[in-house]
Every structure is written in C-alpha cells, then in structure tokens.
Amino acid sequence: MQELIPVTLVVGFLGSGKTTFINEILNGDHGKKIAVIENEFGEVGIDDEILSGSNDLFVEMSNGCICCSIKGDLVESLNKLLVHAKNFEHIVIEATGMANPGPIIETFFSSEELSRSFVLDSVIGLVDSEHFEKNLEKFENSEEIAFYDQIAFSETILLNKSDTRTSEELTSIREKVKVKNPNAQIISTTHSKVDLSKVMGTRSFDLKAIEETMPSANAVEYPFSWAGVIELKAGFYKFNIDHTHHNERMVFFKIDEDDLNDKIINYANSLFFSPQRRAKRGANVNVDEHILLDFGGEHTGRNILDIEFDGNYAFFISDHPSHLQLKILNREENEIEFKTDHSFKKVEHFHGNEINSISLEFSGALNPQSFEMFLNVLYSQYRDEIYRSKGILHFYGNDSRVLFQGVYSSLKFDHGREWADEQRINKIVFIGKGLIGPSLEAGLKNCIVE
Ligand SMILES: Nc1nc2c(ncn2[C@@H]2O[C@H](COP(=O)(O)OP(=O)(O)OP(=O)(O)O)[C@@H](O)[C@H]2O)c(=O)[nH]1
Secondary structure, eight states: OOOOOOEEEEEEESSHHHHHHHHHHHSSSOOOOEEEEEEHHHHHHHHHHHOOOOEEEEEEEEOOOOTTHHHHHHHHHHHHTTHHHHHGEEEEEEEEOOOHHHHHHHHHHHHHHHHHEEEEEEEEEESTTTTHHHHHHHTTTTSSOHHHHHHHHEEEEEEEEEGGGGGHHHHHHHHHHHOTTTOOOEEEEEETOOGGTTTTSSOOOOOHHHHHOOOOTTTBBBBBBBEEEEESSSHHHEEOOOOSSSSSEEEEESSSSSSSOHHHHHHHHHHTSOOEEEETTOOOOOTEEEEEOTTTTTTTTEEEEEEEEEEEEEEEEOHHHHHHHEEEEOOOOBBBSSEEEOOOOBOOTTSSSSEEEEEEEESSBOOOHHHHHHHHHHHHGGGEEEEEEEEEBBTTSSSEEEEEETTTTTEEEEEEOOOOOOOOEEEEEEEESOOHHHHHHHHHHBBBOO
C-alpha cells in the first residue's frame, strides 16, 4: 500500500507567528524535505518573500481563505504537489489568520481522493501572547473571525511571543487557553521556536478528541444560505424582495448545467469573496458580480436583472428566499420558478461585511519619513481596527527591499533581498475593519518621491 504523506496544518490569528514557524520548520535540522502550501488573505502575496527555504516546494494560494472560499483549490494544490511526491516527505499548510480550521480539517476526512494519499498529522495553533487579551476581548464571540476555533481545533498550541510577557502573565494566558481547549499540549515559544520532533510527524491529530470539544467539526459551511437554478430568456427581470432586515448578498451567473455541481459552488464561493458592489433599491444587478443589496434600512426592494443570453442561471443568496419572500418576475409581472434549489449551512465567521483586506501594488520610491508619517496618521485614525499589515517596499535610496510587518500598532521593518534588475514594485496589505482602499492608496502614493 502507498505510504500516506503526513500533513501539518498551521493555524492562528493574524500576526501570531505562523510564517515565522514555517521558517523554523524549513530551516530546522530534521533532515526532512518539506513542501509548503501557503494561503494568504489578500490578493498580493507577501509571505513568499519572507519565507526563506528556497529549495522547498512551495505553493501559494492567495485571494481568499482556504477554510471557505478556496477549499476546492486546497484539494487541487495537494494534488498538484502529488506529482512531485518524490521530492518531499511532509507537507505543511499555513492557513490565513482568519481561517476556521474546521472546514479545512473536514476536507481531509470527507475527500476520499485526499485520504488515499494524505494523512492529517497534526494541527498546530499559534497564539499571540502579546495581543492575547485584546484579541480575546474583540473576537471571542466574533462571527467573522475564528479566534476561538483556532484554539479549539489545535491539538498543539504554541503560546508565541512569550518574550513580550512576564511569566505571571503567561501563566494566566495559558489558563485561559486551557479553558478553551483542555486537551491541547501547550508550549510557550519565542519566535515560534520549538522542538519540532514534539509537534511534527507525531500523528497526534485525533478527530474524535476534537469532535468531543467541537461538535461542529464536520459541518461544511458556506458564505451563502441558499442557491437555486432558474431558466431565463434574454431581457430584464425584477428581483423582488418583500422582507429583509439586513443588507443581503448575492451572486448570479450563467451555467451550462441544469443543476449545481462543485465547480459552480466553488465559483460562487470565490465571487462571494471578491470585492462587493453596493446596489441600491431599483439598481441593475449583473452576472458574475458580488452584490450587496442595500435597501437603505427599508424591508423591501426591487432590483433589475439584466440578462443578456438565454439559458440557465445559478443564484446564490445570503438568506433563504422564503424568509426574503423573494420572487423573480418577468416584464408581465409573472413569477419565474426556480428549477432546483439547495440550502447551505452558512458560515458564521464570514470574513466579508466589515473586516476587509486592502492589497495594493504600485511602483515609485517611497520617502521613508513620509511613509512613517502616513503610518502614524493611519494608526491613530483606525486605532485597534487595523489587525495586520505587511509589505515589501521600495524605499528611496535603498537598493534592498524593505520588509514591513505590523500586528496592530506593533510595527517592524527588516532588510529584504537586494532588488535585481527589475521593476521595483511596492506590495502592501492591510487587514482590518472598515478599511477604505482609495484613501489608503492615496495616502501611500503621497509618500512617493517625485
Ligand atoms: N516579539 C516577538 N515577535 C514575534 C515573535 N514571533 C513572531 N514575531 C513577529 O510577529 C510578526 C508576525 O509574525 P508572522 O510569523 O508573520 O505572523 P503570521 O501569523 O504568519 O501572520 P499572518 O500570516 O499575517 O496571519 C512578525 O513581525 C514577526 O517577526 C515572537 O515570539 N516575539
């Protein structure tokens, strides 16, 4: 029988030290060849620049979060790695800092294809001791961030950044973590340094133990509650909602099939994680866009569907049509029925509405003083609502890349590789609450030396 390839899943809140840990693994003297799957939230990949094990196999998955929007891609990335299976003995997956480990773990147990080749060896959770209390207060009951699940699903927890706290404070954090996950092995670490033999290749992941503390471990979750397929002829239709208390989200697109399949669901997922367009009452809504229906506090609204081609269309909606009293009406006000429909368990920690990430790429040398001033203003404006920032920057007069890291307002700059004969592009990502892309972009561009 073919030997199963062990997989270690590394989870933990934004900035807790996951990439630092992966670097430890890549540089460790365990003699193992490691392949890494890196999932970053935000469209611009930064961590590949920070990871130093250049000889290791490396697959990056940006633009979404593996726990929800790009689970299909995770299976694909693992399968891609299989082609190179001779070149490595262990796979490490770094999840995004917002990810709920549950659905990722579930993928390993529900996919027959994966279980033929891979075994989930361990789930390691990084906890940021420096910002623990703040994170606990903000996110313990958050529907958007899986802070609690990241602790509860890990059978090993690294209480990282222990250099930033006193031993009494660490003991108190350890106790609080224990309440959330009494079975976990908890190890205090600095810069994610740990005896790797204690945490990898241990086959310590035990689904049963996790299920005992987390009964929802096997539930697959989506960012929408419902989807239906409807046949429409080219023309305009009314999308009529008679009862809502929220801004609803929806996507719809043309499909060749008569019913949903995994590919269609994955595509809907990825649209749900693309930037949203706000559509007021009466506005047109179009195929292939992530729409936020904003009725301005009213409970009813009617939008116009602009259908260009005859065919089947899949609709994915954040709430159930029966709650919304949803009807699709033709010109003559006749209701068109959905041919098929499906309900989904909606993800509770949907990283959409308020928490967002802004990824920017632009050329031009930055003036370091202006950049510092920009950060001062930004962090005083947003206070604790920028959870994470990181970037690879081109500073005026500096021939090396400048690596920028921020966890809340703890900011750090490091030297990166020298720029080769290439265009020097600044890449920067901010993750936080209610961040406004154009104003961040304008502020940053003001720092460019003329
Ligand atoms: N003081 C201190 N800083 C640390 C420690 N571990 C990591 N850091 C710093 O914390 C910042 C975030 O570390 P990362 O390893 O990038 O964190 P991450 O979890 O991968 O972050 P995301 O991928 O954005 O979620 C970096 O600036 C690290 O150098 C530690 O033990 N002590």
